Amino acid sequence: MRHNPVSLLCMAWLVLAGPAAAVDVQDAHDRAVSVTDASRIVSIGGPVTEILYALGVGDNVIARDTTSVFPAQALEKPDVGYMRALSAEGVLSLEPTLVLAVDGSGPQDVIEQLEGAQVAFVNIPDSPSPQGVADKIRAVALAVGKVAEGEQLAQAVLADFAALDEALSNVDKPARAIFVLGITSGSPMIGGTGTSADGVLKLARAENVLSDMNGFKPGSPEAILTAQPDVVVTMNSQAHGLTKLSENPVFAATPAGQNERVIGMDGSYLLGFGPRAAHAVRDLAASLYPDINIPQLPDRPWVGPIAE
Numbered sequence: 001m002r003h004n005p006v007s008l009l010c011m012a013w014l015v016l017a018g019p020a021a022a023v024d025v026q027d028a029h030d031r032a033v034s035v036t037d038a039s040r041i042v043s044i045g046g047p048v049t050e051i052l053y054a055l056g057v058g059d060n061v062i063a064r065d066t067t068s069v070f071p072a073q074a075l076e077k078p079d080v081g082y083m084r085a086l087s088a089e090g091v092l093s094l095e096p097t098l099v100l101a102v103d104g105s106g107p108q109d110v111i112e113q114l115e116g117a118q119v120a121f122v123n124i125p126d127s128p129s130p131q132g133v134a135d136k137i138r139a140v141a142l143a144v145g146k147v148a149e150g151e152q153l154a155q156a157v158l159a160d161f162a163a164l165d166e167a168l169s170n171v172d173k174p175a176r177a178i179f180v181l182g183i184t185s186g187s188p189m190i191g192g193t194g195t196s197a198d199g200v201l202k203l204a205r206a207e208n209v210l211s212d213m214n215g216f217k218p219g220s221p222e223a224i225l226t227a228q229p230d231v232v233v234t235m236n237s238q239a240h241g242l243t244k245l246s247e248n249p250v251f252a253a254t255p256a257g258q259n260e261r262v263i264g265m266d267g268s269y270l271l272g273f274g275p276r277a278a279h280a281v282r283d284l285a286a287s288l289y290p291d292i293n294i295p296q297l298p299d300r301p302w303v304g305p306i307a308e
Contacts, residue, residue, distance in 0.1 A: 027139070028123040028126070029123045033120055035098055035143050036097075038057070038145060039097055040060065040062045040095065041098045042096040045126070046070065047126075048124050048140055050275055055141055055144065062094055062096060067083050070268055088117070099120070101124065102123075102124050104126055124136055124140060128195070128196040128198070128199025133158075164297065167295055171205040171285075174205050175206040175230055176231070177201050177232070178210050178219070180232055180233070180242060183238070188219050192208075192211060193213065194215055205285060209229050219250075228255060229256045230255045231262070233264075236264045238264070242262050263287045265283065265284060275300070276302065
């Protein structure tokens with residue numbers, strides 16, 4: 001049987017291109033995932049979405065979760081719901097070719113359904129540290145075939161953290177701080193060990209005086225009174241409820257309450273641990289230590305106006 005040169009060339013291209021098109025990813029749950037098509041991405045987790053746009057593949061994102069509010073273009077995409085209250089049907093109905101979800105997304109049974117579906121599903125590692133940000137960037141970049149661009153982005157973020165660490169080396173008295181996620185039934189929800197809040201406080205050279213707690217948990221009046229925080233850090237959306245600390249019975253007898261020291265920042269910016277993380281820590285540190293000249297970090301194309 002004879003084949004014309006064009007058909008032979010096409011068959012040869014398909015043989016060569018087929019395997020090369022697949023990317024094998026070991027995800028955060030230690031699953032081996034083969035990604036063959038990243039043209040239709042559902043992005044779950046604000047930092048994952050930020051990384052995708054920073055890598056230049058934002059146009060491939062067909063939907064995002066509620067926490068994905070930056071950059072502004074992401075808000076134009078359909079919303080599949082809160083990252084910890086997902087629906088498998090809602091995600092799969094969009095016919096994605098790839099789902100990227102930051103570790104900790106849920107509920108667990110939905111994640112298991114998505115992992116077992118006929119679509120590439122990659123759990124992205126999430127650790128609140130400079131190296132954790134770099135690992136997150138590299139994992140997303142590998143899944144979408146942007147390894148070189150991802151390494152460049154990761155190295156830039158690590159360089160920003162290193163520069164910030166040097167700038168904060170002269171902080172000789174760490175601020176005694178707590179992070180309040182919000183107030184539920186009169187009790188403040190406090191960020192303890194293992195949380196992004198604890199991570200960002202420590203990177204800003206503050207002492208988390210309630211780090212003996214694990215995770216986000218209600219803080220008792222006794223614990224807060226014993227901790228005697230100098231400053232309360234919270235999100236802008238919650239700051240209005242904490243502006244009168246001296247009138248709040250939980251905080252009135254603390255230095256933070258007596259001096260009305262509340263720092264409010266955009267939640268996705270402060271806690272996301274995506275490519276903007278070093279800049280967020282720098283801004284927090286500048287608020288914690290107004291008497292110290294903390295230089296601005298380099299302008300980066302992936303750090304822009306914060307979505308409100």
